[in-house]
Amino acid sequence: MKERLEEIESELIELRRYFHENPEKSWEEYNTQKEIMRYLDSLNIPYIKVNNTGVIATIKGKNSSEKIIGIRADIDALPMDELGSCPYKSKNDGFMHACGHDTHITILLGTAKILSEMKDDLKVTVRLLFQPAEEFIEDSGATYMKNEKEVLECDRLIALHIWSQMEAGYAGLQAGPVMAAADTFDFYINGKGGHGALPHQTIDPVVAGSELVMSLQRVVSREINPQDTAVLSVTAFHSGTTANIIPDTAHLMGTTRTFNNELRSKYEEILNRVAQGVAQSTKTDIKLEYHEGPPAMINDSECVDTGLIAAKKIFGEDKVVNYELQMGGEDFAKYKNPKCLLFLGGGFKKEENRFPQHSPYFDIDERVLKLGVGYFVQYVLEYEKEILRC
Template sequence: MNIKDMTLELEDELVSMRRHFHMYPEVSWDEYNTQKEIMRCLDQIGVPYIKAVKTGVIATIKGKQSSDKTIGIRADIDALPVQELSGVKFQSKNKGCMHACGHDTHITILLGTAKILAKIKDELTVTVKLIFQPAEEFIEDSGAAYMKNEAEVLECDRLIALHIWSKIEAGYASLRYGPVMSAADTFDIHIKGKGGHGALPYQTIDPITAGCELVEAIQRLVSREISALEPAVISITSFNSGTTSNVIPGTAHLMGTARTFDDDLRNAYPQMLKRVAQGVAKSTRTSIEVDYHMGPPPMINSDECVDTGRKSGEKVFGKDHLIEHELQMGGEDFAKYENPKCLLLLGGGWPKESRQYPQHSPYFDINESVLKLGVEYFVQYVLEYQEEE
């Protein structure tokens, strides 16, 4: 059995499949057509499955020799509310929606894995669950929070996943021990003042000036209250207030995100924000409320899962091309699964850095030559895992 040759034979099909999913993206919890296409592909391969968590799918590959020892392989399937500007021929046909984080490649790689594992299933001595998970991008209510409790997921002795990464050159992959991605929480800040005429600010309580002061104060939290040796980010990402030029509005709404690898700091973030907000509210005569939303925890790879992954990765990418990429402040809801697990970052970047647009960019695109490498890694991992006691 030559897995590399089998994945190479799939390459054209993988590219075509990825382009189809790229053209028809769907946002979190609305992946109905994506779900139908996944099920159609599984039917074609002859792999049984169930619907799970509204728009998700869990498929099972179990051969004549397969034991109850079970490994789950997870792919996220949702897209982002981003208008695509990449200019590729297979650009999104759904206005205001784009696979700007590479989940189209994750679906494709897992379906390619299903095709090869189905061909060799009677040689497998483990059971494989293929987990197509919705709503990874919905931080406040992500799909993993529900999928992790599905009976077929709880049966898995370990889980593996990969994430395409545009800042790692194609042909390379990163598999770290320990932390990979940070916790990813979000917050809303509501400021209530007193509106009035723009020419008579003394008759108002201005929520905009309060908001500006609050933004400045929040930026000092990381620089003055958190060790410079501790990776930490608090970003204000939205500031909405007012509708015209001669009226001071009565309210303002700010949104943001907080990131860290440290659980103690993460638990401290809500009170830190509320304390600063109370101080600004007092000095500006406004009323300020902070609503903090816990997202995925830090993504921490399990050592035993990485051990198997590195043996598999060296066979697929080569020892020199299996690297430890820098820690990422982006979040990943794969962290919510409670099974032992590991996440590999699959290099999908172009040789020219100018073409390496980051995740969530409207220009995001990946080097499709790596699709077969993702399939090969997953299949090789299963084969390595079944050889372990």
Template sequence: MIKELVKDIENELIDLRRYFHENPEKSWEEFNTQKVIMGYLDNLGIPYIKSTKTGVIATIKSAKESDKVIGIRADIDALPMTELSSCTYRSKNEGVMHACGHDAHITILLGVAKVLSRIKNELEVNVRLIFQPAEEFIEDSGAAYMKDEKLVLECDRIIALHIWSQMEIGYASLRKGPIMAAADTFDIFINGKGGHGALPHQAIDPIIAGSELLSSIQRIVSREVNPQDTSVISVTSFHSGTTSNVIPDSAHLMGTTRTFNNQLRDDYPKILERVIEGVGDATRTEMKLEYHLGTPALINDEDCVETGLKAAEKVFGKDKLIEYEKQMGGEDFAKYKNPKCLLFLGGGFKKIDKRFPQHNPYFDIDETALGLGVEYFVQYVMEYGTEV
């Protein structure tokens, strides 16, 4: 029955996804997206509230008077980048693109709303549809706010999916434990003493100090972190100086840290502070660290995954469920306090040369994945209803 209901809306799903792809909006600016979501829910008679500026939370109540609530979350923002694809539904908003698949996530959750509204009398649990803004805004992401909403805190668990262009259509991955990395960023400001390039002894060179610091930071991973812990500390920007014969008085380094171990994530700022202090003393410079918390590691809850595997096997087939490699990218779904799990949904074209990675200006998906995503979520709700 679920497959038939999803099949009935396949063309509608494609139209919805293409609309959102053509009309992307950056983090915290998803006002039109919010309006379209609310209009769709109005047509289905599903009640909702606005949340977190541009978000929406809708509720489908069980006819069985259940006190159990399952949340399903979709992120709705796009990236500040220019689409280079020549597809007929390319972005109409110059400099903004759905290059991570959030257009598909919105569409899938709206499809879930439609299917569940048709079978709501059969639901054993209440369902909360969470349309979350600003997932891509690392320093100030939507989940940081939405996680504390009363309607979200009431959820006994929350599930999500992420479409993945490098995984072939028809395949999916749902594994226990960490699946995406903690992703933080940092700035390091170095103050020295400017001078003439020909008289370095009269200056305190922030470039030399920054170079020494960069090398010391790279030794953290190789000599201070357990080799069994995946760890990345990357300095990705180094700015200093304006001309060839002047030693500048300052330098600015930027970078990111990644790990699947949330305890190591907590230790990163303290380790960096210690290294910075030591190099600063050795080079006679003043160094200041500004560490910006992004997302913790996303760790899939075991019980949530167990339910999901039962649902996914019915949707994809056991032979199409794989253990896809863990990803070093961050995902703010990790910020939700509820037990949770996220499934990677294959959206890659069968022809490998058509598969462009997330955040690529040519990114696109096989739209067959939309129906599979709807079917997985609906099947998960039904499975969960048999367990509680």
């Protein structure tokens, strides 16, 4: 395994740089889909197109059982400019692979290559899921791909996420919650505009919005069990056009996060109740639009048990750690199958060279590409052993 991974490393780096240079918007990953299919064609791996820009491929050997393991990679980029100076910088202005999905695509294609070479010896069927639009929180790709027949047939699913703050060579995998539920919200405040010098003639949406922001800050500290990790952040406040006019409206935006899916189900009611209290006290009309993103990503214990055996063989016993819980969201959580997500360390040796996910300077140590492939392939082999023992 190690020798073969070394042999394909330069190909993996070339693939990753191609995808990095050619990022595409959620739900518009047409060129990415085309390149994925071109590579699968070169390996004679059959596939279908799903969900507009997604791809599901199947590797089934003559000895493969009906047990199916799915391996998922997300394929979209973020709507932001790349500010770094790497030689494979984004060529698509306004878009960047700042979350590492270029890495995920590459690792899954490398996995396809290795597994296709082992096809006749495989004892399980492997599904490769190339999923669009993970970054589109309100309407992400997993919402649709999770219901595809080929996905529902999978006995379990695995995935990984490159993590630039974890040093390359390390991996994080543990059972239970690992990433947060990630919802967003909009508040629309309607008042009555007028002259800034005559506020008594108006119903001020700016004051109402300010009161709403401060009222929301008390939710986590006074309504939520302190043993639950929770975030409620107002991240945007839009209102008014000039210094001497009180506007008619205000628009607030924000996000909620938690690892507790039960608490997550209560957020909308809490936000609306607080808003209506503010509306009554300020004589404004406040409407809430709450957008559900992914639920908390919770790793299934049996899936993790297999993953730990595989990961320790690829990374080494001392390099597989319980990584800190992440408040970022991941729509892999939406899949109904038993599943687990591994954090793949991708950070450079020097910490000053590590930039977080979604940074315009984000990049990864490309030496970890072969480790990601190794983990996926080894996981399939360990899963086979479990099936044969049963």
